[in-house]
Amino acid sequence: MAFKSDIEIARAAKKLPIQKIGERLGIGAEDLVPYGHDKAKVSQRFIESIQDRPNGKLILVTAINPTPAGEGKTTTTVGLGDGLNAIGKKAAICIREASLGPNFGMKGGAAGGGYAQIVPMEDMNLHFTGDFHAITSAHSLLSAMIDNHIYWGNELAIDMRRVVWRRVVDMNDRALRQITAALGGVANGFPRETGYDITVASEVMAILCLSRDLKDLEKRLGDMIVAYRRDHSPVYCRDLKAEGAMTVLLKDAMQPNLVQTLEHNPAFVHGGPFANIAHGCNSVIATTTALKLADYVVTEAGFGADLGAEKFMNIKCRKAGLKPDCVVLVATVRAMKMNGGVAxxxxxxxxxxxxKKGCANLGRHIENLHGFGVPVVVAINHFSGDSEAEIEAVQSYVSGRGAEAIVSRHWEQGGKGAVNLAMRVAEIADSGRSQFAPLYEDEMPLFEKIRTIATRIYRADEVLADKRIRDQLHAWEDQGYGHLPVCMAKTQYSFSTDPNLRGAPTGHSVPVREVRLSAGAGFVVVICGEIMTMPGLPRHPSAESIRLNEAGQIEGLF
Structure with missing residues (x-):
């Protein structure tokens, strides 16, 4: 049997006008800002008008550590959302926007797959509604204003050696990781070392995804630390009077994007911080809006549960006052084999x-998620080559660890293939079993928060951090930032900081290379091992095979 490719399926989709999708959630056409016929932003006015409504049930979809075999976390998120609607529930989906960098690098698209996709797929994986461009522009405006301030006399006494605000671009470009700016003479300013991160690692991205409204957004932008003086006192974005203009650039980007699944169910796609170098969740405003409009909201957190789910629980839920009612942990038989040593x-x-050998990775994630007090369902994302004996091995393993594993065939069958999963997830979400609590309290010292995640989630023996890093953490605590959560930047491929160490390793160490204070977003970024905040392209990037065909259609994107 020949299967259609994801892009062929998406291209053949019969999409409804976006106003029809809005109607399903009670959003009138006057409260939608359309971007073409199949996507729109939801107005801030409408969002403010629904704040007194009760919340629906929140379902988090996460996964085991990613492998080359594929897991299908976004595909499962979409399939489960369609499945819930298929059994008569009013459900909405919330996922992140895709970054151009990995789309043209090695990842491909980020809108689901098979018959569990969100459309328009091509738009979502390219410019979409321009949110990432707006974030890049706002970030770049601040970068320009810092160097401009120094050029015109440096009234704030910024120590040029201690400018911590880096530049960003939404592309994988290793050549920009470390650069020297302002070369070429007096007219170009004062030369200094700086560098680029990818846009999804920008603090502006994190702030947009954690802000409740435009007022909150502007305050958080103003609270960002951009540099230090010689006496080590911080210089804030508000000192440069940049937060107002940045908010203007982000005004439209702050509004959540509404699109649809192949089965015409509503999906909010908004924000896109990576989970291996940022906090890995879609925007708070999209999730909280969906919770007011639907009885069940299915959202996802990036990469494996050791990264995305940990940050969803400890950062997003903490900041937004959210509580997941059920967690769906995605796994595949193929990935279990890879974790068991099969090429x-x-x-x-x-x-x-x-x-059976590879299930150790799955078991570790189940234990970790139970540590947050939430019930867990394992979704076995079905592949045609999976044998009954292999599926039974996974289900038996999972049942021995206080959870259950349900086979889901959404990739091949869409929502009807996820009906069994949807019925069980809805039952658990409605049961009130969740006793959610973050892993650590606000008052815990910063280094102890790092150690807690490293030992309880990664199962490391120790955290390696030199005196310079520990002193910096203590200094931030003295400045009043000790209550912030920590955002671990670590490889997604392993519980450890070694991407080649699969399974459920123990006895390893977590080396901390750098810490960065995101005072506006409200967390401390902890960069571990060899993780980079500006990725590079692979030897043969996906961009080599992406092009327009003779019909003007995009080929090679997915």
């Missing part, structure tokens, strides 16, 4: 022993 080329034949 990607050899995943086809049945190998129950390898599946």
């Amino acid at each position: 990607k080329a050899d995943l086809g034949p049945e190998n129950v022993a390898a599946v």
Whole structure:
């Protein structure tokens, strides 16, 4: 049987006008700002008008550590949302926007797959509604204003050696990681070292995704620390009077984007911080708006549960006052085999022993999620080559760890393939079983928060941080930032900081290379191991095969 590619399925979709999707949630056409016929932003006025409504149930979709075999976390998120609607529930989906960098690098699209997709897929994976461009522009405005202030006399006494605000671009470009700016003589300013991060690592991105409204956004932007003086006192964005103009650039980007699934169910796609270098969740305003409009909201957190789910719980839920009612942990039989030591080329034949061996990674994530007090359902994202014996091995393993595993065939069948998963998830979400609590209290010292995540989530023996890093953490505590959560920047491929260490490793260390204070977003970024906040392209990037065909259609994007 020949299967259609994801882009072929998306291209054949019969989309409804976006106003019809809005009607399903009670959003009138006057409260939608359309971007073409199939996508729109939801007005701030409407969002403010629904704040007195009760919240629906919140369902988080997360996954095991990603492998080359594929897990399908976004595909499962979409399939579960369609499945809930298929069984008569009023459900909405919330996911992140895609970054151009990985789309043209090695990741491909980020809108689901098979018959569990959000459309328009091509738009979502490219410029969409321009949110990322707005974030890049606002960030770049502040960068320009810092160097301009120094050029015109440096009234704030900024120590040029201690400018901590880096530049950003939404592309994987390793050549920009460390640069020297303002070369070329007196007219170009004062030369200094700086560098670029990818836009999704920008504090502006994190702030947009954590802000409740435009007023909150402007305050958070003003609270960002951009540099230090010689006496080590901080210089804030508000000192440069930049937050007002930045807010103007972000005014439209702050409004959530509404699109649809292949089955015409509503989906909010808004914000896009990476989970391996940022906090990995879609915007608070999109999630909280969806919770006012739907009885069930299915959202996702990036990469494996050790990154995305941990940050969803400890950062997003803490900041927004959210509480997940159920967590769906996505796994595949193929990924279990890879974690059990089978090469990607050899995943086809049945190998129950390898599946059982690889389940250790899955088990570790189940234990970690239970540590937050939330009930867990494992979704086995079905592949055609999965044998009954292999599926049974996963289900048996999971049942021995206080959870249950349900096979879901949403990739092939859409919402009807996720009906069993949807029924069980709705039942658990309605049961009130969740006793959610973050992993650590606000009052815990910053280094202890890092150690708590490293030992309880990663199962490391120790955290390696030199005196310079510990002194910096103490200094931030003295300045009143000790109550902030920590945002771990670490490889997504392993519980450890070694991307090649699969399974459920123990006995490893977590080396902390750098810490950065995101005072506006409200967390401390902890950069571990060799993780980079500006990725590079692979030897053969996806961009090499992306082009327009003779019909003017995009080929190679997914």
